[in-house]
Amino acid sequence: MSNLRYVGNPSLQNVDGADKVSGRAKYVCDMVVPGMLIAKVLRSPLPHARILKLDPAPALAVPGVKAVITHADFVDDGNFGWPVKDAYVLAVNKVRHVGEPVAAVAAETEAAAIAGLNAVVVDYEPLPVISTVDQAMAPDAPQIPEVSPTGKGNLCNTHILRNGDPAPLLTEAPVRFEATYEMPHQEHAYMETEGALAIPEPDGGVTLYANNQSPHINRDIAAQVLGLPTNQVRVIQPPIGGAFGGKDEVLYQTSAQAAKLAMLAGRPVKLIFTRSESMTASYKRQAMRSHIVLGAEADGTLRAAKVDLTVDNGAYASGTPLASWRATMHAAGGYRYTAVHVDMQSVYTNNGYSGAFRGFGNTQAGAAVELAIDELAERLGLDPLEYRLQNCLREGDTTMTGDLLDQAVGLTDCLEWIRDRSEWTEKRAEYAAQPEGSPTRRGIGVACYFHGSGLGGEGEDFATATLRIEEDTSITLTSGLTDFGQGSRTVFALLAAETLGVDIDRVRVLRPDTQTTLDSGPTVASRASIVGGNAVRVTTEKVALLLNLAAADLLRCDPRQLIRDGECYVGPDETPVSFEAVVGHAREMGLQLSAQGRWQIRPIEWNFETGTGEPYFCYVFGAQVAEVEVNRRTGRSRVRKIWAAHDAGKILFPKGALGQMYGGIAQGLGFALMENFRFKDGVPQTLSFKQYRLPRATDVPEIEGTYIQTAGAIGPYGAKNLAEPVMIGTAPAIANAFAQATGIRVRGFPLPRVKG
Amino acid sequence: MRLTFTLNSEAVSLDSIAEDMLLLDLLRDTLGLTGTKRGCETGTCGMCSVLVDSKLTRSCRTPVTKIAGHTVTTIEGMLGPDGELCDLQRAFLEYGAVQCGFCSPAMVLAGEALLRRTLTPSREEIRRAISGILCRCTGYQQIVDAIEATAHHRRGRQDATGGSEAQ
Numbered sequence: 001m002s003n004l005r006y007v008g009n010p011s012l013q014n015v016d017g018a019d020k021v022s023g024r025a026k027y028v029c030d031m032v033v034p035g036m037l038i039a040k041v042l043r044s045p046l047p048h049a050r051i052l053k054l055d056p057a058p059a060l061a062v063p064g065v066k067a068v069i070t071h072a073d074f075v076d077d078g079n080f081g082w083p084v085k086d087a088y089v090l091a092v093n094k095v096r097h098v099g100e101p102v103a104a105v106a107a108e109t110e111a112a113a114i115a116g117l118n119a120v121v122v123d124y125e126p127l128p129v130i131s132t133v134d135q136a137m138a139p140d141a142p143q144i145p146e147v148s149p150t151g152k153g154n155l156c157n158t159h160i161l162r163n164g165d166p167a168p169l170l171t172e173a174p175v176r177f178e179a180t181y182e183m184p185h186q187e188h189a190y191m192e193t194e195g196a197l198a199i200p201e202p203d204g205g206v207t208l209y210a211n212n213q214s215p216h217i218n219r220d221i222a223a224q225v226l227g228l229p230t231n232q233v234r235v236i237q238p239p240i241g242g243a244f245g246g247k248d249e250v251l252y253q254t255s256a257q258a259a260k261l262a263m264l265a266g267r268p269v270k271l272i273f274t275r276s277e278s279m280t281a282s283y284k285r286q287a288m289r290s291h292i293v294l295g296a297e298a299d300g301t302l303r304a305a306k307v308d309l310t311v312d313n314g315a316y317a318s319g320t321p322l323a324s325w326r327a328t329m330h331a332a333g334g335y336r337y338t339a340v341h342v343d344m345q346s347v348y349t350n351n352g353y354s355g356a357f358r359g360f361g362n363t364q365a366g367a368a369v370e371l372a373i374d375e376l377a378e379r380l381g382l383d384p385l386e387y388r389l390q391n392c393l394r395e396g397d398t399t400m401t402g403d404l405l406d407q408a409v410g411l412t413d414c415l416e417w418i419r420d421r422s423e424w425t426e427k428r429a430e431y432a433a434q435p436e437g438s439p440t441r442r443g444i445g446v447a448c449y450f451h452g453s454g455l456g457g458e459g460e461d462f463a464t465a466t467l468r469i470e471e472d473t474s475i476t477l478t479s480g481l482t483d484f485g486q487g488s489r490t491v492f493a494l495l496a497a498e499t500l501g502v503d504i505d506r507v508r509v510l511r512p513d514t515q516t517t518l519d520s521g522p523t524v525a526s527r528a529s530i531v532g533g534n535a536v537r538v539t540t541e542k543v544a545l546l547l548n549l550a551a552a553d554l555l556r557c558d559p560r561q562l563i564r565d566g567e568c569y570v571g572p573d574e575t576p577v578s579f580e581a582v583v584g585h586a587r588e589m590g591l592q593l594s595a596q597g598r599w600q601i602r603p604i605e606w607n608f609e610t611g612t613g614e615p616y617f618c619y620v621f622g623a624q625v626a627e628v629e630v631n632r633r634t635g636r637s638r639v640r641k642i643w644a645a646h647d648a649g650k651i652l653f654p655k656g657a658l659g660q661m662y663g664g665i666a667q668g669l670g671f672a673l674m675e676n677f678r679f680k681d682g683v684p685q686t687l688s689f690k691q692y693r694l695p696r697a698t699d700v701p702e703i704e705g706t707y708i709q710t711a712g713a714i715g716p717y718g719a720k721n722l723a724e725p726v727m728i729g730t731a732p733a734i735a736n737a738f739a740q741a742t743g744i745r746v747r748g749f750p751l752p753r754v755k756g
Numbered sequence: 757m758r759l760t761f762t763l764n765s766e767a768v769s770l771d772s773i774a775e776d777m778l779l780l781d782l783l784r785d786t787l788g789l790t791g792t793k794r795g796c797e798t799g800t801c802g803m804c805s806v807l808v809d810s811k812l813t814r815s816c817r818t819p820v821t822k823i824a825g826h827t828v829t830t831i832e833g834m835l836g837p838d839g840e841l842c843d844l845q846r847a848f849l850e851y852g853a854v855q856c857g858f859c860s861p862a863m864v865l866a867g868e869a870l871l872r873r874t875l876t877p878s879r880e881e882i883r884r885a886i887s888g889i890l891c892r893c894t895g896y897q898q899i900v901d902a903i904e905a906t907a908h909h910r911r912g913r914q915d916a917t918g919g920s921e922a923q
Contacts, residue, residue: 017849020857021864022841023791023831030790189892191795191803191858241793241858242892275796485856485893655852655898662895663855689800689890697883697896 006494006504007717010654015490015509016239016483025239028195028209029272036197037066037106039261039271040113041254042120043281044095044102047131047350047682048144049124051093056103058119064112067264068105068120074260075227080252084149084156084317087249089225089256095124096144096315097352098683099280101253106261106269129350129682130154133289133312136347144315144348154348156313157321159328160611163402164339166295166304173295173303177376181292181368182748185312185677186285186670187686188357189694192241193273194282196255198262205232206259211240212251213482214522219514221252222259233259237512240484244667245356245524245724247484249318250282276687284677285357286320286346287312290331290368300380302391304339305332305400309365311346311354318355320346322458325608327361329457329615332400333369334411334450335391340400342611350682356524358667358724362451363731367671367749370447370732375745384736385424385446385625389415393450393621401615408710410647411621415448417645421704422625431740441630442640445736448623451725452616454527457606461527463520463535467496467543468594473580475500475507477540480520481532482512486723487656488528492536494653495716499540500547501564502579518596526721529652531599533716539597546593550586551577601714618713620720622646624665624729628737635753637738639669642730644705649713649720660723661705668730670695676750761823763787764833779815779823780804783830791831791861795890802889805862806830812869812888831861834868844868844906851902855893862889867903875911879904 006012019025059068071077071090078089091102105116130136130144136154143153150157170176196210205228212218215235223233240247254271262269273281291308309327313320328344377387393399395409427444434441455461466478477496483489489509497504510516520532552559555571562569568576586593606613627640642665651657674693678685686692713720731749739745742754759773773782783789792815795803804816807829834842844867854860863886870877870885882900891899
């Protein structure tokens with residue numbers, strides 16, 4: 001593995017960076033096609049109301065309006081959603097959150113489209129608003145869904161984890177810690193808002209350009225609600241301006257709306273969200289309450305945990321049933337326990353709706369337990385970093401779910417690296433001795449995390465790829481997985497080039513197009529490099545094998561005698577032959593130089609009824625230290641520096657991997673310090689970047705990060721995943737530093753201002 | 757109204773431009789220069805930033821009347837005559853400063869505005885210079901790296917040419 005040319009090469013650049021940095025990349029909002037109409041969506045101003053009357057017809061009388069739609073224009077009212085099928089393309093009977101789409105209009109101009117929306121007649125009867133999970137679970141609470149998925153009112157779903165019996169251990173434990181943490185909603189705030197461009201096709205089908213994460217799922221849902229066969233809906237993936245989990249369900253609604261309008265009008269239709277529309281109508285990170293009970297020996301050894309999670313998933317289930325399962329699997333953190341129980345209930349409210357967001361439930365659950373562990377260490381009088389080293393997962397341990405770690409576990413290496421690089425011990429002592437009256441106070445804090453790889457028990461974890469060598473010996477590679485900025489096109493290109501032994505410049509990775517790429521499942525769960533990457537590897541190996549046979553035939557030797565010198569093939573007589581010559585010879589031999597391949601993670605079994613099983617095939621680990629300064633006059637907290645280490649196995653694309661780390665940390669910093677998507681009686685309060693503050697370059701400190709490259713992982717060339725979990729440690733590390741600086745233990749985010 | 761200004765080193769003269777038109781709409785909708793992005797409606801995200809003379813300016817907050825007679829540089833104007841990337845754009849790639857790419861045009865122009873003022877910026881100064889532009893992907897660090905490295909290179913070139921060349 002020492003001769004790798006591209007895998008792990010620190011100078012390798014993003015393959016589509018030049019398109020983007022030059023301004024040439026065409027995002028869906030940049031696209032213009034002849035005859036294009038502009039669509040606008042009428043959205044509910046109320047968090048909960050019955051629709052007494054909905055008459056779209058007057059919109060058609062508005063000059064310039066070419067089409068108007070409601071739920072009635074879709075098959076089965078446009079009902080979709082997985083695993084809970086409770087969503088609609090446009091509202092049916094009721095609206096359940098502010099911003100829910102009710103009708104949509106396509107017109108010659110934006111002004112005409114807005115005039116058309118104003119002409120749509122909607123009468124609402126306001127219903128009681130449920131704005132807290134406690135209200136939602138009250139026995140007499142009005143039910144938000146028409147049909148309760150659990151048969152228990154607003155209870156959307158539950159998950160349990162049963163690993164041993166923590167009850168007696170917690171009763172007997174010499175040290176017991178119990179607290180409740182409340183994590184807020186978070187907005188994805190991708191810089192590019194949601195958008196779709198639909199073009200009606202002469203055969204009655206439709207082509208969609210949409211900034212969705214998972215084009216094949218979008219195609220399948222659009223076909224279903226439009227009543228078209230799947231092969232008459234084509235979804236083409238343009239560049240995407242950030243996603244972070246947020247461009248799934250909301251894009252399925254949007255794409256289906258644009259497609260139906262285009263089919264009715266017989267003209268292309270573009271539908272692009274404004275920022276306030278995006279912040280109103282898109283799903284969020286779930287707000288989550290963690291009630292945590294920890295039991296430890298007098299020396300600090302952790303024995304048992306019991307965690308109760310209550311999740312506010314808002315008005316529709318979206319990705320929450322899956323994210324809340326991941327939260328359940330991680331709610332006691334990356335530590336050794338004798339017994340752990342977790343009970344999760346996810347409930348409907350009228351607080352917008354929530355779904356997938358980077359970390360997928362572990363961001364909230366992992367933060368809560370890291371605050372609790374820090375408090376427990378303090379109660380025990382132990383250094384919080386050394387306390388984590390005492391209890392954290394190592395190879396051969398079992399996780400909180402009882403899963404045996406028969407893989408390399410880099411968590412202690414991560415903790416030791418950040419301890420040493422941050423000069424933890426010295427700073428911890430120095431800041432503990434700060435004079436009372438100083439105008440600023442500093443603190444240093446730590447957090448760690450573990451994170452199951454891939455989809456785990458959430459679903460079938462596979463991907464596909466195709467590769468072909470073109471007539472001119474350039475190479476075309478496809479994957480059904482999407483690059484929304486995380487760099488998967490670069491990873492796929494480098495894997496193909498490495499595996500085939502060719503220059504990366506030969507390889508072009510097409511963006512997904514459902515007509516030419518094969519379904520690869522959703523682009524979620526930081527699975528592209530591992531699952532998609534392995535699919536690229538096995539596909540490329542098929543073609544590499546054919547070329548080896550051709551080269552051996554050309555050089556009249558056994559394939560095992562071949563060596564490579566750059567792109568050239570060299571046989572026993574040491575005369576190099578070019579890649580082109582080998583390709584040409586392969587064609588003369590009648591070999592077809594194209595392949596498709598599929599790779600799937602071995603099936604794992606989680607029993608949702610008993611709360612036992614193997615939730616994931618492998619895990620990643622990481623730890624972070626944050627240094628915080630609190631200004632006692634302004635009360636503001638500023639993060640001075642962050643040190644981060646993450647065990648992601650072999651790093652494939654170093655520049656991209658570091659970028660994922662830095663970006664994840666910035667999102668975690670925002671979660672801790674300033675972001676908080678607020679609802680008041682179900683009405684969103686933070687609908688612009690003035691009201692919802694995001695970290696700017698002056699808020700994010702210098703980050704010193706590294707990857708601990710443990711060996712033996714299942715991904716291509718030994719890679720594990722990284723993009724989502726890198727953000728989990730940041731917010732709790734900052735809060736734990738804040739605790740040292742101020743003496744205040746927070747039980748949720750964002751951190752308060754502390755003056756004086 | 758008739759609008760005359762310099763756009764990416766070329767003289768532009770347009771007729772029948774509405775006086776209340778915003779520069780962002782002129783660039784994107786009238787002139788088809790879609791490298792300048794729209795990210796919000798409140799002037800807070802910075803995606804629409806361009807250079808007016810050498811000053812970083814939010815085009816979504818700039819009526820076209822304000823640019824009459826001035827020089828506007830968009831991301832398209834940063835490219836060389838054959839469409840090649842400029843040194844700062846290349847540095848963005850070399851330092852891994854591009855992820856989704858949506859903020860990249862504005863970030864490049866923010867860096868350019870800074871480097872026209874000084875070739876010896878501290879990292880803090882670079883952070884302040886790009887703080888008007890949000891990025892949700894990168895955590896900013898590699899963008900700071902890229903601008904810092906370009907400052908270093910331009911300084912080297914300036915020293916080599918005896919300070920006669922600005923970039």
